Structure formats: structure tokens, C-alpha cells
Amino acid sequence: MAVFNHVSFDEHEQVVFCHDKQSGLKAIIAVHNTNLGPAVGGCRMWNYQSDDEALTDVLRLSRGMTYKNALAGLTMGGGKAVIIADPKTTDREALFLAFGRFVNSLGGKYYSAEDVGVSTSDIMIASRETEFVAGLEGKSGDPSPLTALGTYLGIKAAVKHQRGVDSLKGIKVSVQGVGHVGYYLCKHLHDAGAELIVTDIHQASLDRIATEFGATVVAPQDIYTQDVDVYAPCALGATLNDTTLPLLKATIVAGCANNQLAEVRHGEKLKQMGILYAPDYVINAGGIINVSFEKNYDAAASTAKVEQIYNTLLTIFERADSENRTTGSVADEMAKAIIDAAR
Numbered sequence: 001m002a003v004f005n006h007v008s009f010d011e012h013e014q015v016v017f018c019h020d021k022q023s024g025l026k027a028i029i030a031v032h033n034t035n036l037g038p039a040v041g042g043c044r045m046w047n048y049q050s051d052d053e054a055l056t057d058v059l060r061l062s063r064g065m066t067y068k069n070a071l072a073g074l075t076m077g078g079g080k081a082v083i084i085a086d087p088k089t090t091d092r093e094a095l096f097l098a099f100g101r102f103v104n105s106l107g108g109k110y111y112s113a114e115d116v117g118v119s120t121s122d123i124m125i126a127s128r129e130t131e132f133v134a135g136l137e138g139k140s141g142d143p144s145p146l147t148a149l150g151t152y153l154g155i156k157a158a159v160k161h162q163r164g165v166d167s168l169k170g171i172k173v174s175v176q177g178v179g180h181v182g183y184y185l186c187k188h189l190h191d192a193g194a195e196l197i198v199t200d201i202h203q204a205s206l207d208r209i210a211t212e213f214g215a216t217v218v219a220p221q222d223i224y225t226q227d228v229d230v231y232a233p234c235a236l237g238a239t240l241n242d243t244t245l246p247l248l249k250a251t252i253v254a255g256c257a258n259n260q261l262a263e264v265r266h267g268e269k270l271k272q273m274g275i276l277y278a279p280d281y282v283i284n285a286g287g288i289i290n291v292s293f294e295k296n297y298d299a300a301a302s303t304a305k306v307e308q309i310y311n312t313l314l315t316i317f318e319r320a321d322s323e324n325r326t327t328g329s330v331a332d333e334m335a336k337a338i339i340d341a342a343r
């Protein structure tokens with residue numbers, strides 16, 4: 001398994017492979033860039049099919065955090081961790097204590113938090129071994145509601161830019177993945193009068209959304225072909241790829257998932273298809289913004305900063321149009337300027 005020659009290696013500062021025999025923990029922590037401050041990003045727990053799949057994920061996710069944190073105006077670098085294990089594992093205490101010890105061993109170069117498969121209670125366990133975790137109960141807590149708020153405002157910005165309207169009433173949105181963030185996003189969209197078409201691989205999560213928000217439920221493979229205005233990817237990454245793009249009927253892609261584009265060229269393809277893409281790390285920054293308030297938590301200040309995502313996206317959309325570029329390349333250029341200036 002190559003690291004330095006890996007296709008997703010992007011001058012990462014440090015990649016740490018962690019193994020704890022007693023708990024069985026197998027994890028990888030990737031510190032991408034610390035120009036702006038200590039690397040901060042959540043921990044994902046997933047049933048990776050191979051170590052290489054886990055490495056690819058953590059390299060891509062940590063790079064995304066560097067760009068996300070920079071563009072959100074945070075004095076934090078980018079990092080991420082993955083734990084190679086079934087996210088439904090019930091015996092989690094030893095695992096997260098061991099994870100906390102590895103995070104601690106980095107001495108504050110990397111701060112961890114929640115991501116897919118990892119909840120606030122897991123991070124609370126890790127916090128018994130390290131101070132370098134965030135998203136704790138009694139402090140900033142679960143980041144998902146703020147990620148959902150930012151994503152909802154990002155959808156509004158995209159609709160405003162493309163159609164010139166402020167309201168989401170009657171707008172059809174397909175949501176792929178109704179977990180922590182997807183649930184709160186559906187609530188915002190439902191309250192705003194949008195029509196929801198949802199999918200997930202967990203029936204119980206779907207039942208809740210159908211009951212509470214009157215959403216139409218479709219099978220996972222059918223989500224791409226829905227006749228909707230907006231497709232909101234809110235599960236795992238790389239769902240915008242050669243197979244799915246030709247199926248899309250939506251004219252806007254705006255969701256909370258990290259690493260939505262399988263490759264950069266899929267951003268070009270979306271542009272050619274006339275589909276407005278809200279760059280993932282811009283629209284989904286609400287959680288990390290909330291986490292950045294961990295030390296002196298101030299809900300109003302956090303919410304106000306998350307609300308800035310709306311204007312940041314409008315700026316990106318307008319620049320992409322006027323310069324005839326993809327929204328992703330405009331966002332990357334803006335983020336890189338901030339990261340390089342801090343070097």
C-alpha cells in the first residue's frame with residue numbers, strides 16, 4: 001500500500017497508522033495541513049473493505065478539511081481520522097479509549113470530533129484519554145444540526161442564484177442519506193415547504209422521515225433518476241461519478257456529504273450539463289464552525305457564522321459564472337489563497 005505515491009496523497013504533513021491489540025482498534029489519522037492552526041476534523045467509523053480504501057478516504061477527507069476550515073474563516077488546519085470497524089459495533093468503550101490515546105499522542109497537532117458512524121457519546125469516551133477532542137456534551141455538542149442549517153442555507157443560495165427566488169416552497173429535493181445531518185436537513189426543507197424524496201439503507205430512519213415530514217421513500221439505486229430540482233447527497237462520498245451523472249434530472253446538486261465528486265473532472269461534467277454544484281466543503285462547514293466554538297460555546301455566534309455560508313456560496317456561484325469556471329475551482333482558489341497566505 002503506497003502512501004507517498006498514493007493518488008490521493010496531497011503533501012499531507014503526517015499520516016499515522018494506529019493499532020491497539022487489546023481493543024482491536026485499527027485507525028488512520030491524517031494531518032493534511034497545519035498552516036492555519038492545529039488540524040481539526042471528525043473521525044469516521046466504517047466497514048472499509050481494505051486498508052487502502054480506508055487510506056484513500058482519510059487522505060481525501062483530511063484534505064477537504066484544510067480547504068473547508070480555511071474558507072470558513074477558521075484558524076484551524078485540516079485533518080481527519082478513520083476507524084476500520086463496523087459502525088454498528090456495540091462494544092465501543094475500549095475502542096474509543098484507545099483512539100483517544102492515539103489522538104493524545106499527537107500532542108494537539110490533531111483534534112478529533114464526530115463523523116459518519118461516530119456520535120457524541122463516542123467522543124465523550126475518547127475525551128477521558130485526551131483533551132484534543134471537540135463536539136462534547138455540555139460544550140459545542142452534536143455538530144449535525146448546524147451542518148444541516150448550513151446545508152439548508154446553501155440550497156437556498158443555489159435556488160436563489162439559479163432561479164432568482166428566495167422561497168423553497170414547492171421545490172423538489174431528493175435527499176440521499178437521512179442520518180444525523182440528513183434528518184435535520186429534511187426538517188428545515190419540510191418547514192420551508194419543499195417536497196422531499198428520500199432514500200437510506202436504514203429502514204427505521206426512512207420511516208421517521210416519511211412519518212414526520214411526509215417524504216416519499218425510494219430505493220437507494222433510484223435516488224439519482226428522480227424528477228427533482230435539487231439532489232442533496234447526504235451519505236458517503238463519490239456519488240457524483242460516470243455512472244450517476246447521466247441519470248440526474250436535478251439542476252442543482254447541494255448536500256452535506258464530504259467528497260461528493262468521484263474526481264475533479266466530474267465537477268467539469270456537472271458544469272457542462274448545466275447543473276449548479278455547491279462545493280461540498282463550503283456548504284457542509286456548519287458542523288466544523290460549531291466545533292470551533294468548543295472552548296467558549298456561544299450558540300448565537302456559532303449560528304451567525306454558519307449563516308455566512310449563504311453569502312460565501314453566492315460569491316462562488318457568481319464568480320464561477322462570470323469567469324466561466326467550475327464552482328469547485330473557484331472555491332479551491334479562494335481557499336488556497338488563505339492557506340498559502342498563512343504559511
Ligand SMILES: NC(=O)C1=CN([C@@H]2O[C@H](COP(=O)(O)OP(=O)(O)OC[C@H]3O[C@@H](n4cnc5c(N)ncnc54)[C@H](O)[C@@H]3O)[C@@H](O)[C@H]2O)C=CC1
Pocket residue numbers: 114115116117143144145147176177178179180181182199200201202205220234235236237256257258284285287288
Ligand atoms: N455530522 C456532521 O456534522 C457532518 C457530516 N458531514 C458529512 O455528511 C455526511 C452525512 O453525515 P452524518 O449525517 O453525520 O452521517 P450518518 O452516518 O449519521 O448518516 C449517513 C446516512 O447515510 C446512509 N447511507 C449510507 N450509505 C448509503 C447509501 N448507499 N444510500 C443511501 N443512504 C446511505 C446511512 O444509513 C446513514 O443513515 C457524511 O458524508 C459526512 O462526512 C460533513 C460535515 C459535518
Ligand SMILES: O=C(O)CCC(=O)C(=O)O
Pocket residue numbers: 040041042043068113114115135143144147258284285286287288291
Ligand atoms: O462536524 C464535525 O464533526 C467535525 C467536522 C468534520 O469532520 C467535517 O466537517 O467533515
